[in-house]
Each structure stands twice: as C-alpha cells, then as structure tokens.
Amino acid sequence: xxxxxxxxxxxxxxxxxxxxxxxxxxxQFHGDFGPGGGFQAGVILAVAVxxxxxxxxxxxxxxxxxxxxxxxxxxxxxxxxxGVGFWALLQGGQYLEYQALFQEEPGGHHGQHVGIILxxxxxxxxxxxxxxxIFYAFAGRVAEIRDEDW
Amino acid sequence: xxxxxxxxxxxxxxxxxxxxxFVVGIAIARLRSLxxxxxxxxxxxxxxxxxxxxxxxxxxxxxxxxxGAGMSTAVLLGAMLLTSRTAKPxxxxxxxxxxxxxxxxxxxxxxxxxxxPAVGDPNSPANTGVGLTYLRVAWFDTGIExxxxxxxxxxxxxxxxGETTVVFVAGxxxxxxxxxxxxxxxxxxxxxxxxxxxxxxxxxxxNEETDA
Numbered sequence: 001x002x003x004x005x006x007x008x009x010x011x012x013x014x015x016x017x018x019x020x021x022x023x024x025x026x027x028q029f030h031g032d033f034g035p036g037g038g039f040q041a042g043v044i045l046a047v048a049v050x051x052x053x054x055x056x057x058x059x060x061x062x063x064x065x066x067x068x069x070x071x072x073x074x075x076x077x078x079x080x081x082x083g084v085g086f087w088a089l090l091q092g093g094q095y096l097e098y099q100a101l102f103q104e105e106p107g108g109h110h111g112q113h114v115g116i117i118l119x120x121x122x123x124x125x126x127x128x129x130x131x132x133x134i135f136y137a138f139a140g141r142v143a144e145i146r147d148e149d150w
Numbered sequence: 151x152x153x154x155x156x157x158x159x160x161x162x163x164x165x166x167x168x169x170x171x172f173v174v175g176i177a178i179a180r181l182r183s184l185x186x187x188x189x190x191x192x193x194x195x196x197x198x199x200x201x202x203x204x205x206x207x208x209x210x211x212x213x214x215x216x217x218g219a220g221m222s223t224a225v226l227l228g229a230m231l232l233t234s235r236t237a238k239p240x241x242x243x244x245x246x247x248x249x250x251x252x253x254x255x256x257x258x259x260x261x262x263x264x265x266x267p268a269v270g271d272p273n274s275p276a277n278t279g280v281g282l283t284y285l286r287v288a289w290f291d292t293g294i295e296x297x298x299x300x301x302x303x304x305x306x307x308x309x310x311x312g313e314t315t316v317v318f319v320a321g322x323x324x325x326x327x328x329x330x331x332x333x334x335x336x337x338x339x340x341x342x343x344x345x346x347x348x349x350x351x352x353x354x355x356x357n358e359e360t361d362a
Contacts, residue, residue: 027212031296031299032294032295032296032299033295033296034296035208035209035212035296035298036209036212037298037299037302037303038314039213039216039217039313040212040213040216040217043216043217043220043221044216044220046221047216047220047221047224050221050224051224054224054227058335059335059338059339059342062335062339063339063343067325071321071322071325074317074318074321074322075318077314077318078314078315078318081310081311081314082311085307085311095308096307096308096311098292098304098307106291107290109292109293109294112291112292112293112294112300112304113292113293113294115303115304116292116294116299116300116303116304119303119307119310119311120299120303122314123310123314126314126315126317126318127314127317129318129321130317130318130320130321130322131221131317131321133321133322133324133325134225134320134321134324134325135224135225135228136325137324137325137327137328138225138228138229138232138324138328139228139231140328140335
C-alpha cells in the first residue's frame with residue numbers, strides 16, 4: 001500500500017483477478033460438460049480474493065468482501081443445497097430426488113439439470129464462503145505481508 | 151485408457167513426474183526457511199496435479215491444482231506470517247523416529263501396490279462394479295454429459311451435501327476459534343471508514359464480481 005516497488009505485482013494482479021474470477025465461473029457453469037464443479041470453482045473464486053488480500057493488504061480485501069458477508073455466504077450455500085432437498089420433499093419425492101422437482105417421468109431431465117445447477121451453486125457459495133472465512137481468521141491477525149517476506 | 155501393451159512414453163512421463171515429487175519432498179524435508187517450504191509444497195501439489203492428469207484422473211488433478219496449489223498455499227502463507235520465518239534445527243537423533251515411521255509406511259504401501267490392478271484395467275473392481283453401472287445409466291437418468299457431475303450431484307447427492315456441510319463447519323469452527331482478530335480488524339476498518347469519509351475508499355470493480 002505504501003511503498004511503490006511492488007507496482008508490477010499490483011498491475012499484474014489487477015489484470016489477473018478478473019481472469020481468475022471468469023475462470024472460476026467457467027469451471028462452475030461448465031461442470032456439466034467438463035471437469036470441474038462447485039468445489040473447484042468455489043476455491044478458485046476464494047483464491048481471487050485471497051490474491052487481492054495478499055497484494056493489496058487484508059483491510060482492502062475486507063472492505064471489498066466483508067467477513068460478515070463470507071460467513072453468511074457459507075451458510076446460504078449449505079441452506080441452498082439442503083433447500084433443494086426439501087423442495088423435492090414438498091413435491092412428493094424423496095430428499096434430493098431431482099426427478100421429483102417437476103414431477104417428471106423417468107427420462108425427463110429438466111429436474112436433474114435444475115437440481116444439479118442449484119446444488120452446485122450451493123457448493124460454490126458454501127466452499128468460497130468457508131474458505132474466505134478461514135483465510136480472514138488467519139490473516140486478520142497480521143495486517144500485511146512485510147516487504148522482507150517477499 | 152486401456153493399456154494393452156507397455157507404453158514407453160507414459161512410463162517415462164510417470165518416472166519424471168514421480169521423480170520430481172521425490173526431489174521436492176526431500177527438499178521440503180531438508181529446508182529450514184518456512185517461506186521456501188510453503189512455496190515448494192505448492193509446487194509439490196502442482197506436480198501431483200499434472201501426474202493425476204497423466205493417469206487420466208482429470209477431476210482429481212483439477213481439485214489438487216485448485217485446493218492444493220492454490221488454496222492451501224495461500225492459507226499456509228497466512229499461517230506462516232503468524233510465526234517465525236525459519237524452523238528450528240532438529241537434533242539428528244530425534245529425526246530417527248519419524249524417519250522409521252516413514253520408511254515403514256512406505257514399505258507397507260509398496261507392498262500393497264502389488265495387489266492393485268493396472269491403470270485402466272477393464273476387469274478391475276472399480277470398472278466392473280458400480281462404476282460401469284453409472285457409465286451405462288447416467289446419460290439416460292440425467293442427460294448430463296460429464297458423468298462425474300451426476301455421480302457427485304445426483305447419485306451421491308447426500309455425500310456431497312455432507313462434504314459441503316463439513317467445509318462449512320470447518321470455516322465456522324476456525325472463525326469461532328480465531329475470529330477475534332478478524333473482528334477487531336474489521337472494526338478498525340469500519341472506524342477508519344467513518345473518520346475518513348472519502349480519502350481511503352477506492353472502489354474495486356473487479357472484486358465485486360466475486361460476490362456472484
């Protein structure tokens with residue numbers, strides 16, 4: 001923040017972070033077709049924020065993504081996942097039975113697609129929220145990486 | 151991939167990657183600078199991710215690259231900042247016990263590999279039992295192209311819910327144990343923001359996307 005001999009690091013980080021976030025979203029939404037899914041995407045999104053925190057300092061990162069938000073995000077993720085299960089229950093199916101979401105016959109895939117996208121979103125929120133909470137808990141104890149540590 | 155005949159190229163790739171893992175492992179054990187150790191453990195994860203891809207475990211390799219090389223390196227870096235920068239040298243006598251444990255475990259693992267089926271063996275238990283069933287019925291059941299996704303999300307949705315809950319509980323537990331530093335820092339930031347209305351607030355448009 002104060003000295004300017006990390007200027008290359010900062011510029012490169014600013015270029016990289018949007019790419020990392022975009023890649024995380026790609027991993028999330030392309031999980032039906034290729035390797036990847038909520039766990040990996042959640043970690044990648046969390047790493048984007050952590051990279052920001054390492055280079056620009058934890059206080060700036062906490063301003064952008066507050067700790068209260070990451071905690072709630074993790075809880076919302078688990079709730080979303082569990083909620084899909086209860087949605088299936090309410091539709092007369094069994095817990096997490098995606099086939100029952102829209103009361104389809106076997107062979108109908110709409111419920112499967114919607115259910116899996118929703119639970120993957122739940123995993124994404126849960127994992128990225130929990131990872132950032134853990135990181136903040138550690139990093140909140142030291143304000144910034146000192147210059148001699150690089 | 152089925153390997154009917156020995157593939158010299160793949161064997162060479164395996165030897166090089168596993169050799170690299172061995173060298174990095176030895177280096178980690180011998181180094182004293184914690185920063186270098188954290189970086190080398192990231193490299194260890196990256197090399198093992200490449201190796202997972204080489205043995206056709208793409209999803210595992212991907213997870214290793216994201217979690218092992220990305221996440222745990224960052225968390226270890228944060229943990230390292232809380233302690234001193236170099237490890238204390240151990241007495242060589244005290245290294246003997248862990249060394250013996252490592253050698254014994256290694257011998258047992260090597261002994262166990264004799265019973266393992268070859269990579270891609272179509273008659274192995276993993277490929278004849280429930281795995282084959284998933285490959286046969288997943289497309290009709292779910293209409294999702296990557297078979298790993300319906301296995302994780304649909305057939306084993308309970309497991310994945312459990313895993314997500316474990317990650318959530320881990321995050322909450324760490325926040326409960328260490329969270330007071332985080333809270334006081336967040337408090338400081340809020341007070342600073344109040345006292346300096348506009349001076350320090352720089353909007354970061356890139357970061358707002360991570361909320362999604």
